[in-house]
Amino acid sequence: xxxxxxxxxxxxxxxxxxxxxxxxxxxxxxxxxxxxxxxxxxxxxxxxxxxxxxxxxxxxxxxxxxxxxxxxxxxxxxxxxxxxxxxxxxxxxxxxxxxxxxxxxxxxxxxxxxxxxxxxxxxxxxxxxxxxxxxxxxxxxxxxxxxxxxxxxxxxxxxxxxxxxxxxxxxxxxxxxxxxxxxxxxxxxxx
Ligand code: FES
Numbered sequence: 001x002x003x004x005x006x007x008x009x010x011x012x013x014x015x016x017x018x019x020x021x022x023x024x025x026x027x028x029x030x031x032x033x034x035x036x037x038x039x040x041x042x043x044x045x046x047x048x049x050x051x052x053x054x055x056x057x058x059x060x061x062x063x064x065x066x067x068x069x070x071x072x073x074x075x076x077x078x079x080x081x082x083x084x085x086x087x088x089x090x091x092x093x094x095x096x097x098x099x100x101x102x103x104x105x106x107x108x109x110x111x112x113x114x115x116x117x118x119x120x121x122x123x124x125x126x127x128x129x130x131x132x133x134x135x136x137x138x139x140x141x142x143x144x145x146x147x148x149x150x151x152x153x154x155x156x157x158x159x160x161x162x163x164x165x166x167x168x169x170x171x172x173x174x175x176x177x178x179x180x181x182x183x184x185x186x187x188x189x190x191x
């Protein structure tokens with residue numbers, strides 16, 4: 001319980017610098033170690049159980065996705081536009097943090113080397129560690145369990161995150177950059 005509270009506080013600090021994010025998330029990694037090798041060891045019985053449950057899950061999942069899509073669409077419509085301070089002067093291949101759609105929602109804006117803007121919710125879709133922009137690798141990275149995301153699409157490049165980052169729509173108007181809405185991503189298929 002205290003761990004999730006600490007994590008929330010970490011994210012609310014609005015971190016974008018790689019070293020700050022790594023320092024802040026180190027205690028979280030220690031408390032929630034993640035071993036990819038262990039995850040891969042699935043027993044035969046577990047696999048059969050999985051197959052038995054798949055049919056029912058597909059049916060329930062389809063209904064769930066439809067409901068979720070409707071809710072996401074409604075959420076996106078309900079969000080108001082917000083100017084992102086400092087974005088207009090952001091240098092290419094760099095990032096800044098902002099809050100959207102509320103002051104409690106940490107987000108990250110990246111201006112890629114070609115000058116394009118891309119924004120995402122800062123919570124990693126694995127266990128909610130804050131992601132940061134790696135200028136060296138030109139991608140969004142999660143320090144907790146080595147997940148990485150494509151900066152142009154938010155898609156998972158590698159690591160344990162189950163789905164892309166939640167995208168924030170951005171628009172440039174009269175030289176200012178605005179957040180226009182948020183789209184929750186769908187779960188990763190086959191990955
Ligand atoms: S929280 Fe685990 S990879 Fe991001």
